[in-house]
Amino acid sequence: MLLKVALHSLANRKAAAWLTLLSIVVSVTLLIAVEHLRVQAKQSFGRTVSGVDLIVGAPTGATNLLLYSVFRMGNPTNSIRWQSYKALQNATSVDWAIPISLGDSYQGFRVMGTTIDYLEHFKYGSQQSLRLAQGKAFQSPFDAMLGADVAKQLGFKIGDKIVLSHGLGSVSFSHHDHAPFVVSGILAATGTPIDKTIHISLQGAEVAHMSQQQAEQVMHRVESGQDVDIEISAISAIFVGLKSKVHSLQMQSVVNRYQAEPLMAIIPGVALTELWELVGNLENILLVVSIMVLISSLLGLATMLLTSIRERKNEMAVLRAIGAKPWVIFVLIQAEAMLITVFASLIGVGLVWLGLMMGADLLAQEYGLFIDSNVFTIATWARVGLICCASFVLSAMPAISAYRHSLQQGLTAR
């Protein structure tokens, strides 16, 4: 009954109620989105790489090396020599080492040259291995293995041809028309940047950069079943697995002091944490700002209610006359606040969900963030609960004012 009265009372002040609702919707959307993205981004960061003990590349910032090797963002500052890879592979404490070569792209998807070991040793999430959903791993230099999203978005099937271009971006002026690749396999979805990557062999990556003539020669030899021996000149980075994790720090300093060429090694977990701290600070600021926005819109709600009480003195007197206890007046005001807040929160959460459904691909493609668009989690509802509590506390001001007023004025509305 009281809820019905509150609802009608709000309907009676439609314009003010809708504006207040709108302002709370905006702030709830902001807060829930920031919080959801924060948690999801952190998870997404953490699950991109696991089981790799060291990442070795040319000297640069740790974050930069991590970004291009794992997140496929940005470009390697410098390449490293094949000999360095060989030396590292043969080091006693090294279990396995996977070379990768980055640089090319195809319609915005990164092309990465690597070896077959990548499939075997690289892990993501909680020690999950890469798995082929269809086809087989690359064997010839012209085979390509697609990430799940690449295949899905470009509509590629096993056996389709891809012409790779040099450099980034879907529009490129120097197409390598001479090097058509064939899709040999498609990886199962991982929710990491791997899904957005086209994997080819290191030899394939070299061929993509050869002159037209050389490339055709290689192609003929492959087609006629001859052995091809393509020399690998340089690679971008190396993923290293050690026989024992205990040696990570020791091996890191060995790599950093490597004589033949300047190298740099990072421990993925440490670099991820550093990167997260960098981003995390920004997210904390965003969180604080969105809490401020929420508080200001809840204050707007309280103001709206407080103003309305002046116009509603008669109403309060009537309620008292028909036997409403003063706390009923308090409850009525709070019910109005709750109706607006709960309704606004539901709309806000819905908007975040819609936004994520539509924006998830963009986030994954542009920023390498894989976000679960399901915002209907316990954590979200807990936040909505907190928002309602905040609304209750701030609306207590007008509610108590109405309560006091109805105590003093009694039945006479003057």
Add this chain to the structure above:
Amino acid sequence: MSGGRAKALNIEQLTFRYQKDTPTIIDIPKWQVDAGDKIFVSGQSGSGKSTLLNLICGTLTPTSGTITLLEKPFSSLSSAKRDEFRAQHIGVVFQQFNLIPYLSVRQNVELAAYFGKGVSKESRELLRNNMSMLQLSEQLLEQRADQLSVGQQQRVAILRALINQPEIIIADEPTSALDSQAQAGFIQLLLDSVRQTQCTLVFVSHDIGLAQHFEKHIRLDQILNSEPSHVA
């Protein structure tokens, strides 16, 4: 004041002042209203009428003395108990603004039932019967209260006051918003309804001309313990 009949209202040694250091506004040595009486109380504005009504309805607490309603102690109850008592046993009709403007006629009346004896089949039936008695068309039930004419609103106020079948009806200048033609009709309707339900009516107004409609008439200064300045 016949001693044998039951008393609807009994006031003894009642004084009231808002704060300790403010003057006493109400001082009534003794005043009784018999059950079933329809009494007209006249008093100028500023004579303490509304304070007295607030005391009788229980929204103010006496500084000293007692108010007994329906032969049960009233002023000594807690304010929550007095609110409950008012909801169930007293119907109030104001000068104007009797209704909550954004609720329908039905919702206005049922809200009173909700605070009083509860919305039931019986209360719905009563509502229907009383509507015809008050010459209100049933089509008005779903209309918003602020869409009614002032006359209709005042009749709905009676409708609402009667919904819990109260023993006492308090009317505070209920006709002052009506034109003189409508006043007589309204008072007759009110008296008829009160007669049918056999409840006590305390009708307060500054307009002595209305006294002709009532069996009993008392001036407020007759029951108040007049201060020297008021002595005629």
